[in-house]
Amino acid sequence: MTNPKEITIAQPAPRRLPCSRCGTEFGCDLSGNCWCAEETAKLPMPVKGEDCLCRECLRKAAVRSPDGAQA
Numbered sequence: 477m478t479n480p481k482e483i484t485i486a487q488p489a490p491r492r493l494p495c496s497r498c499g500t501e502f503g504c505d506l507s508g509n510c511w512c513a514e515e516t517a518k519l520p521m522p523v524k525g526e527d528c529l530c531r532e533c534l535r536k537a538a539v540r541s542p543d544g545a546q547a
Contacts, residue, residue: 490503490504490505491503491504493527493528495528495529495530495533496526496527496528496529496533497526497529497530497533497537498530498532498533500530500532500533502528502530502531504528511531512528512531512534515531515534515535515538517534517535517537517538518538519534519537519538519541
């Protein structure tokens, strides 16, 4: 019989996707521990047809956006 304490659940691998703005490939962790959560810039959700942005494009967008003011 298997000991429940010895069972490990595999975490899904971060998805690889291209930045919607520059095309740079980066990882996005679907478990909620994504690198973007560490950023001080908080922007609205992507516009229709746009997915996540890479770190550099997110920072550039925050500088240009009144809603994404750096904290």
